[in-house]
Amino acid sequence: MNAKVSRTCFTLATLSVTMLLMGATLLAQASEADKTFRPIQPGNELLQEKLPATPLVFSAYAVVWIVVVVYVLTLWRRIAKAELEITRIATRIEGRP
Amino acid sequence: MTAGRRLVPVLLVVSAAMFAAAPFIIDTAPYESTMGLVQRIFYFHVPNAILMMLASSACGVASLVYLMRRRQSADFVALALAELVVVLGVIVLITGPIWARKAWGVWWDWEPRLTSTLIMWMVFSAYLLLRRFGGAGSEVMAAAVGLFGAVLSPFVYWSVNMWRTLHPKTSVLPNMVAAIATGDVESGSTMAGPLIWCFVAFTLFYIAVILLRVRLESTRATLERAVLLLED
Numbered sequence: 001m002n003a004k005v006s007r008t009c010f011t012l013a014t015l016s017v018t019m020l021l022m023g024a025t026l027l028a029q030a031s032e033a034d035k036t037f038r039p040i041q042p043g044n045e046l047l048q049e050k051l052p053a054t055p056l057v058f059s060a061y062a063v064v065w066i067v068v069v070v071y072v073l074t075l076w077r078r079i080a081k082a083e084l085e086i087t088r089i090a091t092r093i094e095g096r097p
Numbered sequence: 098m099t100a101g102r103r104l105v106p107v108l109l110v111v112s113a114a115m116f117a118a119a120p121f122i123i124d125t126a127p128y129e130s131t132m133g134l135v136q137r138i139f140y141f142h143v144p145n146a147i148l149m150m151l152a153s154s155a156c157g158v159a160s161l162v163y164l165m166r167r168r169q170s171a172d173f174v175a176l177a178l179a180e181l182v183v184v185l186g187v188i189v190l191i192t193g194p195i196w197a198r199k200a201w202g203v204w205w206d207w208e209p210r211l212t213s214t215l216i217m218w219m220v221f222s223a224y225l226l227l228r229r230f231g232g233a234g235s236e237v238m239a240a241a242v243g244l245f246g247a248v249l250s251p252f253v254y255w256s257v258n259m260w261r262t263l264h265p266k267t268s269v270l271p272n273m274v275a276a277i278a279t280g281d282v283e284s285g286s287t288m289a290g291p292l293i294w295c296f297v298a299f300t301l302f303y304i305a306v307i308l309l310r311v312r313l314e315s316t317r318a319t320l321e322r323a324v325l326l327l328e329d
Contacts, residue, residue: 007230014226024205053134056199060138060192064145067191068302071184075309082316089323096327 108305115298123291135199142192144296149185150250157247160240177310179224186218209256210264220246
């Protein structure tokens with residue numbers, strides 16, 4: 001049952017990533033901005049110049065730590081589960097006549 | 098295996114100490130002249146990107162050893178490295194666009210470095226999916242996929258030199274490191290120190306992670322043998 005649920009989750013995740021990539025490819029098609037230059041309107045500064053850097057830097061560093069911590073925790077959980085299973089089976093083998 | 102067990106806590110403690118000092122060391126680096134503060138993402142993004150390429154190459158070597166000699170230990174190492182490539186890929190493919198949003202004005206651009214990195218990440222994700230759902234014998238097919246993934250690594254590295262791209266060229270890092278010897282501040286010698294510091298910290302940490310992942314696979318193999326023994 002667990003394997004079935006897990007397989008369905010992976011299939012859905014794969015499909016979602018594929019859909020996302022297809023959408024991104026469509027969005028990546030040349031826009032009007034690629035065909036012509038437009039002069040900047042007064043009072044409408046470039047977005048790039050207005051964008052504050054601090055939240056972006058903090059977000060990037062946070063992403064690194066979140067991904068690393070989640071991965072290490074899942075790794076730790078998998079090791080603990082496998083070692084517990086080993087102990088359980090070793091007890092069963094020892095208890096056999 | 099015992100040496101590996103002893104090495105893991107040492108590597109984790111040293112890397113944790115280095116990470117604790119990292120913010121103070123990064124703070125000593127000057128702001129880059131055109132990008133300013135946002136360029137500081139570089140100190141975490143670049144070490145992870147370099148290690149992603151190194152891990153994929155090492156996975157290719159381990160896969161080749163497994164294909165040629167069928168050594169189980171090579172398969173365990175290849176699997177650990179492939180998983181690490183996927184994790185590092187997530188980090189690189191998220192922190193890169195965050196940096197790009199400010200530096201280039203866009204989250205994503207289908208330029209060679211970004212696109213080839215995404216393809217490499219997908220190849221190694223395919224490796225993991227194959228291992229997870231491929232059934233018996235999937236490790237041989239996965240080793241072939243790992244080999245193909247590793248072949249992409251030099252392509253990802255050289256892509257910025259081969260095509261016109263938004264990404265900085267590969268000469269940036271060698272110039273920066275070479276500037277340490279000459280003390281040339283203009284070439285970014287003061288940025289090289291924090292970069293090397295973070296690179297060493299991440300390298301030590303990921304070696305510990307690889308050792309743990311190999312240990313997991315080794316434990317699972319023992320478990321399978323024990324189950325067979327129980328069934329006999």
